[in-house]
Amino acid sequence: MRNLSEARLTSIWRIIVCVAGGLLSLVQMASAQPLTDSDTEQVRRGEYLARAGNCMGCHTTRGGEPYAGGRKLNTPFGQFVTPNITPDKETGIGSWSGEDFWQALHYGKSKDGRNLYPAFPYTEYTKVTRPDADAIFAYLRSLPPIAQTNPPHKINPPYDNQALLYLWRKWYFNEGVYQPDKSKSDEWNRGNYLVQGLGHCNACHTPRNVWGASQDDQLTGGKIMGSYWYAPSLISPLEAGVSEWPVEDIVELLSTGINSHAVTSGSMATIVRQSLQYLSDYDIRSIAVYLQSLGEKKGDAKAPRKARKMPEQVRQYLALGQEVYEKHCQDCHGQSGEGIPKIYPPLAGNRNVTMSPPLNTIRNVLYGGYPPATAGNPRPHGMPPYQHFIRDTEIAQVVSYIRNAWGNRGSLVSPEDVDNSRGSEF
Structure with missing residues (x-):
């Protein structure tokens, strides 16, 4: 009987605890401050502004969680790793205040007062107004917190010296919110x-x-x-x-x-x-x-110089490029480089083709690519990469040809130029 009474008391006690916990939850829910229409609007506006600034583009690594950081940015000064800006208190900005966020955006300083490296473009973000900064912060605070510790920067000496960064800021950083030009619309x-x-x-x-x-x-x-x-x-x-x-x-x-x-x-x-x-x-x-x-x-603009009479060696080089063009490019871009509007870009008169340096044109041939898939162009036509089945010499020849055909005027491209154009894709 005693064991039965103890069992009943234990059950009753568990019920009391559960009921008390439920009541406590109800009280907490009742006392919590719901988002006002104003708060919701600010979060929505902050989401739009964060999109306009492409914050997620840098603060999200490939295949990673949005805004959790971890993307590596390679520069001549070392490798910078974007931070976690979700509201996680340990690894993100969950412990930051609106003032802390404004300090980073406007002054280029972290929460602890440390100078930030300009891989974070506060040199431009300083022009952002305080209301816009507050809206972006409200949006980031509304995101689900993600616990993600990212690796530290790998900054090459002596650029890892904060004293040098202080001098850099003195020379090159001008803090100040954008001031409208009253003479403009x-x-x-x-x-x-x-x-x-x-x-x-x-x-x-x-x-x-x-x-x-x-x-x-x-x-x-x-x-x-x-x-x-x-x-x-x-x-x-x-x-x-x-x-x-x-x-x-x-x-x-x-x-x-x-x-x-x-x-x-x-x-x-x-x-x-x-x-x-x-x-x-x-x-x-x-x-x-x-x-x-x-x-x-x-x-x-300065008019392009008239083309000189080409040496025979150059004419032969471009003729080889024309052969590559007719074999691999002509079906899409046309016999005269006219392309197909809004499908395959024209090459005749195309400034991207003729400008100096020829870097982008070479990379487009090497790696191919598509225009972005957008609401206004949901099924873009693209170009395959050619580096797998034509040699650097042929790429140099065909790029040289399209830079000098159909009235285009551009410098010649060498196989060395093609090789030097290779690098990490985004």
Whole structure:
């Protein structure tokens, strides 16, 4: 009987504990502060802004969890690893405040006050407004926390010295939120803000000095640090300047990755796929309006020199390239390099083909590629890689040919140029 009474008491006690736990949960649920409409709107706005800045593109490694970091960025100064920015308290930014996040974005300083390396583009993000920074932080705080410890940076000496980084910031970092130009339209200013600030286009489309600092903020083009792609000038009509394009054509290229004039490839195709295609009609048009306002007209640019009479050796070299073109390229790009609009890009008159350096054209032949799959171009036509079945000599010949056929004028390409264009894919 005693054992039976003890068993009953134990059961009753368990029931009491369960009921008490349930009541406690109900009390906690009742006392929790639900998200207000204002909070929800801020999170939604932050998600949009994070997409506009392509934050996930850097803070997500291939096959990894979104925003958990771990992506390796190779530079001449060492290898940087992007951090976890999910709200995990141990490995992410779960213990950060809005002020901490603003300090990183605007001042380039970590939560502990340590100077951040400009592999994180705070040199551009400093232009982002405080309300936009707060919205992005609210969105990141709304994400599921992911416990992921990423490996440390591998910075080459002496660049791992914080004293040198302090001097670098003194010389090359100008902190300050974007100030609108009152002489310009709201649309132009919005485009300028997105391009120069949140979109950090200058991080790629600018030449850099030996210390890795942007030499200007005019989008004059440059080799993308740590990659084997060239980000063309957005000013020069001989590269990727669009001052003479209709705004609608610029919008189409940025939002779909392709139009009747051009197609995006390499790093830019990734930006279109991950970020630009999701921007609002107003924002993408604002970017187009701003880009259209930059640079020179074709008539202002230095006219290309007339082609000299080719030496016989050069003529023979290009003739060999023509044979490769007719065998492998002509079916898609046409006998006269005319292409098929919005399917296969034209090569005749194509600035991407003729610009210096010829890096992007060589890599497109080596590795092939597709325009980005976007809502406006969901089934893009692509080009296969050719490095597996034609030699570097033939690639050099065919690239030289298309850079000098149908009125194109470009430098010749050597097999050494082809070999030097190889590198890690994104």
